Amino acid sequence: MKKKINTIIIGLGRIGIGYDEYTPNVTLTHYKAIKKHKNFKLIGCIDVNKINREKFIKKYKIPCFKNLSEIKDKIYPELAIIASPTNTHYQVIKEILKNHKKITSILCEKPFGSKHEDANKILQICKKNKVKLFVNYMRTADPGVIKTLKIIRSKFNKNCKGTVFYDGNTLNQASHLINLLQFWFGESGSIKLIKSDKGNKQLVGQNFILSFINKSFIFIGLNFSKYSYASIEIISPTGRIHYLERGEKIQWQKIQKDMLYKEDNIPNKKIINIKNDMKNCQLNVLNQLYSSLIGKKSYLCEGYSAIQTLKLINKII
Secondary structure, eight states: OOSOEEEEEEOOSTTTTGGGGTOTTSOOSHHHHHHHOTTEEEEEEEOSOHHHHHHHHHHHOOOEESSGGGGTTTOOOSEEEEOSOGGGHHHHHHHHHHHOTTOOEEEEOSSSOSSHHHHHHHHHHHHHTTOEEEEOOGGGGSHHHHHHHHHHHHHOOSOEEEEEEEOSOIIIIIHHHHHHHHHHHOOOOEEEEOOOOSSOTTTSOOOEEEEETTEEEEEEEOOOTTOOOEEEEEEETTEEEEEEGGGTEEEEEOEEEOTTTSSSEEEOSSOEEOOOOGGGHHHHHHHHHHHHHTTSOOOSOBHHHHHHHHHHHHTTO
16 A cells, blocks of 8 residues: 555544644644655545634645535545544444445544444444444554553563543543553453542543453542543552553553562562653554554554443443
């Protein structure tokens, strides 16, 4: 696959292009990732907001349309990146599959449905039309997260416990970290709600226990006003992993003998920093997506895995 893959973005909100206005030196948007990647070419965008369209066309000189019907028989994308609101995903994908036959791959923002039943409908129509479906749980594309997966597989004892802190609501924010733990431990898991802050379950970050075989993680929704934070701490008899600062840092500690009390093992005082690249998260996503398209190993979340995450969340909200 030598030619560039013609791509469209549907939705010009924060993840589509908005973050670029105040984060010029990183790659947090789909637009900038496509611009930087040598194997993709942006040939158009879709946004229902007229002001957004006019601003985009003026600044970037790239066609921008009100809806998908306007691009039929005008431009011929092969990859569609869907960054519109969650409740629009099913209808958008139905229209893509019906009227834009050159599209062979879709990258959909998470969670690609509010209910796993809706998400499964999306997955099934993509399968029927032989279109690859990826969901933008971007953390699994991060080089440090992939390296951590290899450490967990080779170094970690099967028995481990952990704590997770997250901001925002359960569906949008906790889903990232649930999906990440599923990626690391390779299991669908089970989930149990525990006492949480009062409020609408759709809007408030819930407290719950996520369990795998011989593993359990307590999730705590922070629910602080205008406060952003996410972390995972995993403790095993053979080591400790700390995923902190929303994923900008990953630390790994092996085990050593407690030299003070001379009795037990403790995490090694030497902390190993695992190099990662969350500042260019969307470029990492395209790298992994491209690997899949050319038949190489890819760690990007596919539709089926994202449904497993959504199934868990739907049990508590």
